[in-house]
Amino acid sequence: MLSSASSITPLTLIGFRRRGILFIVSAPSGAGKTTISGRALREISGLEMSVSCATRAPRPGEVDGRDYTFLDREEFERRLGRGEFAESAEVHGFLYGTPRLPIDRALGEGRDMLLDIDVQGARQMKDGYPADAVAVFVLPPSEAELERRLRTRGTDSEEVIRRRLERARAEMAEYRSYDYHLINRDVAESVRLLAAIVAAERVRISRLVAR
């Protein structure tokens, strides 16, 4: 409950705490969301990364509990059945999910989290956390630039690139369910804009709750 209006002073206003915020960074593939969220974690203070669970094997250099929590399919499905994931998806035959508990705990304690997630997952998270989630849609500066970025990865076949481009086009149509858009021309500039969004959302009056 809030204090009664007559007792509101700057001191009691400062005395309010705020709920944590769940910042969702999402993008069509190739727009650069992973680079942005990695730098954001290092450069914006007070952001914690949400670590997803995955049933695929760790890739070289990936650390269990940092990049993903790697689970076998049986354990993943057990947790899924208990409702432990805020969102989950099957991609190329592997299961991925965002655990609910660390997020709920962080938001209640006023800590802010960053979640780097695909467009379908972002929509599930916005539905699950309508008041606490702030969704940022990262866009490539142009479709030509998106294609160039997908090609210069160099590892994918023409067919895979074509399917990715098609999927990216479909995903970009989802932008209306996001709160902010960020056109990724330059990573440093994008991280600065993300930092501004974080700073602004932290002083939103609707996030204040009485201690």
Added chain:
Amino acid sequence: MLSSASSITPLTLIGFRRRGILFIVSAPSGAGKTTISGRALREISGLEMSVSCATRAPRPGEVDGRDYTFLDREEFERRLGRGEFAESAEVHGFLYGTPRLPIDRALGEGRDMLLDIDVQGARQMKDGYPADAVAVFVLPPSEAELERRLRTRGTDSEEVIRRRLERARAEMAEYRSYDYHLINRDVAESVRLLAAIVAAERVRISRLVAR
């Protein structure tokens, strides 16, 4: 009208224009809003000041059309009768008002305005521009600091200071109708936070409209 979902590409998204934003900076007297909005106009690009009309005489150094548009009471009331003010108030026997036309024109053309206004005026503006107004409530860091600031102006009697403090307390109770709060510990820090709010609001997806 927006383009149909299937034709959304980054290029058409960039091709959207956005409506202008009316940034309202408001505060109990003594919190420092005039200092902040003056510096914000110089340091944040793309903000124009909304110039109010007033029936009082210009003070030394004030320029007609820059600080206020100075009108006689008859002319003010004529404009008031024609509905030309988005908000107006009588303070110490003088009339003050915010002209509607320059704001409507700026918002429609995608230009952002800054309006430095008291708490009562801010509420009227939020009611008049529910989608386009972003209201920032500037607060002193503490009630003791507010009193100190009111006293060090040095020009007011104890009685005037006491009345200002009481009014400030009542005004601070209005914070719930604002979008953001800004605790003014240091002017440079406050202007940086206001710049972050401006940058974030400019990339809100809800402000996009098709060209």
